[in-house]
Amino acid sequence: xxxxxxxPKHLITATGQxxxxxxxxxxxxxxxxxxxxxxxxxxxFLIQYYNGEERAKGNILERFSAQQFPDLHSELNLSSLELGxxxxxxxxxxxxxxxxxxxxxxxxxxxxxL
Amino acid sequence: xxxxxxxQPGMFVQEKxxxxxxxxxxxxxxxxxxxxxxxxxxxxxxxxxYQGSYDQQNATEGRYSLNxxxxxxxxxxxxxxxxxxxxxxxxxxxxxxxxxKLVFGKxxxxxxxx
Numbered sequence: 001x002x003x004x005x006x007x008p009k010h011l012i013t014a015t016g017q018x019x020x021x022x023x024x025x026x027x028x029x030x031x032x033x034x035x036x037x038x039x040x041x042x043x044x045f046l047i048q049y050y051n052g053e054e055r056a057k058g059n060i061l062e063r064f065s066a067q068q069f070p071d072l073h074s075e076l077n078l079s080s081l082e083l084g085x086x087x088x089x090x091x092x093x094x095x096x097x098x099x100x101x102x103x104x105x106x107x108x109x110x111x112x113x114l
Numbered sequence: 115x116x117x118x119x120x121x122q123p124g125m126f127v128q129e130k131x132x133x134x135x136x137x138x139x140x141x142x143x144x145x146x147x148x149x150x151x152x153x154x155x156x157x158x159x160x161x162x163x164y165q166g167s168y169d170q171q172n173a174t175e176g177r178y179s180l181n182x183x184x185x186x187x188x189x190x191x192x193x194x195x196x197x198x199x200x201x202x203x204x205x206x207x208x209x210x211x212x213x214x215k216l217v218f219g220k221x222x223x224x225x226x227x228x
Contacts, residue, residue, distance in 0.1 A: 033216075044218075
């Protein structure tokens with residue numbers, strides 16, 4: 001158990017809908033990362049927050065957004081969902097940023113868009 | 115261009131034997147970190163081992179060791195005394211000095227046979 005929690009574990013929804021994925025980082029970790037794992041794209045970095053502020057952005061679609069709250073938990077919002085958004089979404093956290101900081105991953109949220 | 119290359123889609127090993135999973139990387143940044151993660155069939159991503167570009171010695175963590183050859187840009191994972199529970203996908207990842215994101219390879223599926 002990495003100490004990172006994600007809810008829900010599974011999510012089934014329809015095209016065009018909006019969902020919110022939730023992540024609680026390990027106690028004391030200030031940095032939260034979101035990754036998407038799909039069969040065709042592999043594991044891809046989406047976005048990072050550090051202590052409430054957006055710090056880095058990757059291949060995140062405009063239909064997707066995220067935020068980190070004062071209690072450091074983070075939410076990833078996915079809207080106007082398409083079939084291709086079906087994937088495993090991971091949240092990871094680290095104490096600080098850069099260098100040798102290890103990112104510890106949560107169990108993931110498996111999203112299926114029908 | 116691929117930053118992380120894992121050339122072995124699948125590997126088989128007998129229980130109690132050692133196995134090496136290959137990883138080559140591409141970067142011009144002198145400062146970078148290399149990570150290995152394990153993903154069992156249940157889906158979670160488990161951190162195994164880290165190697166920094168300036169580390170003089172190869173990293174070791176229990177049965178895991180990293181064969182780091184900087185000039186060849188390779189960071190192969192060695193698992194000693196394989197166990198049935200080692201059967202999983204293994205991902206090599208890199209973080210370059212100026213970046214927060216992890217870039218992952220496509221992974222190697224390891225199967226440990228009894």
